[in-house]
Amino acid sequence: MSPKPSASLNILGRLPRIVVIGGGTGLSVMLRGLKQQPLDITAIVTVADDGGSSGILREELQMPPPGDIRSVLAALADAEPLLAEMLSYRFNNGKGLAGHSLGNLIIAAMTDISGDFVTGIRELSRVLAVRGRVLPAANQAIVLKAEMSDGSVVVGESSIPKAGGAIKRVFIEPPDVDPLPEAVGAIEQADAILMGPGSLYTSIIPNLLVPKLAEAIVNSDAIKIFVCNVMTQPGETDDYSVSNHLDAIQAHIGHPIFDYVIVNDGEIPEQVHSMYAEKGSKAVLVDMDEVTRRGYKVIADTLVLFRTYLRHDASKLSQHIYQLVTDWVQRKG
């Protein structure tokens, strides 16, 4: 699908502004679709990661974890495919190198060259001809903690799903971290705000715990859309239905925030079910009654593709989103 800027320019005199909030693979997959639409995209990306290459750099170089940002930059890059490939390259060998993502190392270098993380990302975005803006949820690393249903507290994003219990709530350290003014500004000027798909407690909610970000989202008159995961995540959303996802977000932010929820109602092949079941994951129950009773409007469609894993069909998903956004803009106008 090629962009059709004229369609949207007719309404607003500019592209509709969408703010996408999250992290992880889900976010990148969706952005690859979304950037094909005539939208002005700002991605606000979590900085709570503490595992793998990001975790090592976070600890050894005292910088915010770059991994989620890197995936988003690679997804939105319009430059040379080779540059995006470089960004995603991971070293298999070499003492101290094995496991590191080259893109993470590039962000680390840019952070040092530019003097800070946010400027480094901005400069790198320019080199990569990134379509849109990529902002970390904060200009510092955030420690994510979870209070489990048994009252215990698990510290660290990567440790939370491994704990294997039921999560009662997550919270961040420091609790009063400031968001970037650009991120708050982007939310204030947004026509649409989008969350998901992605890890509920470790990619989506951490961003909502940055106090002024949550406030700006609640106060915004943008259309607010949640894209629900198709499968549950072991140690995070075991046995969750769609309404459980929405309730978890509402519990953390103190308000219901979404206008629309996009869910998959396409069939998942039996062998995919079995493959996921082995890892303790199953399809998220689409409890339509519960969701609509809470006042959410629902878009349901066959939204999954199966390759090695289940993935959202980024193209179809982004067409739904684009439609919702342009309808909203038209009604507002």
Added chain:
Amino acid sequence: MSPKPSASLNILGRLPRIVVIGGGTGLSVMLRGLKQQPLDITAIVTVADDGGSSGILREELQMPPPGDIRSVLAALADAEPLLAEMLSYRFNNGKGLAGHSLGNLIIAAMTDISGDFVTGIRELSRVLAVRGRVLPAANQAIVLKAEMSDGSVVVGESSIPKAGGAIKRVFIEPPDVDPLPEAVGAIEQADAILMGPGSLYTSIIPNLLVPKLAEAIVNSDAIKIFVCNVMTQPGETDDYSVSNHLDAIQAHIGHPIFDYVIVNDGEIPEQVHSMYAEKGSKAVLVDMDEVTRRGYKVIADTLVLFRTYLRHDASKLSQHIYQLVTDWVQRKG
């Protein structure tokens, strides 16, 4: 100085082709000047390094050492200044990262992504909009060995100057390494071949030990120019005069090959002398009589700039070279 392509296109109908052979800082400094001239540049770069970041990657990732290539790519890159800065960035912290050059890691990744070193460099050159072609002297790492005047043999490029003795000759392992066909082709089609400035035994001569490269250079009817170092290098060229440099090259290749020698005859300030003397380095004696007696023509000028170190004045040097090349092309034509 801005390029004046029209001047040279008038003679040949194309840019004069210059092949520059070497490695190390000297080569990069000169190329920064040379790329401002309307010349078609091919750099053939040594792969004998075994120290520092290059040495670690060579050993741990089983690849040719990337450091000399990286410096040349940074010198010839026409893209974003930021990309060149990234290429030259060195990590100061991080277990396994400290000391590594980001550019070396990028070349390592590109080698893995593209399947081999030469293709990786070519792809990276494209991304960096490199002005010219950058070719390794071979598609494999070369081990450099030195026979010292006391008969002992020192193994490894980085160990040779540290041995502190007088070098009798250097040789390579494997001795019958093949050059790239593109490198031989570039030499065959060259209007000019340029060597130096740079470490005589560890950056310049290693390239001449690749059998077919030396042969192609000897057989070429290009004008052949040697840019002599301004200062001696401890453990390599202690007490060497200009003619000693030329004799060393002739001894390794079996023939005198240069038409012109470019030397500095500008004054070196006393405090620079003292600074270099502390490191065991002094000005290379310009023994004009000896040089001309051997049949070399000499260009002598004030060619040094002093910042933290002495450096060749790349702009002035490249103007001399450009003049020599265009005169040669005109006479040949």
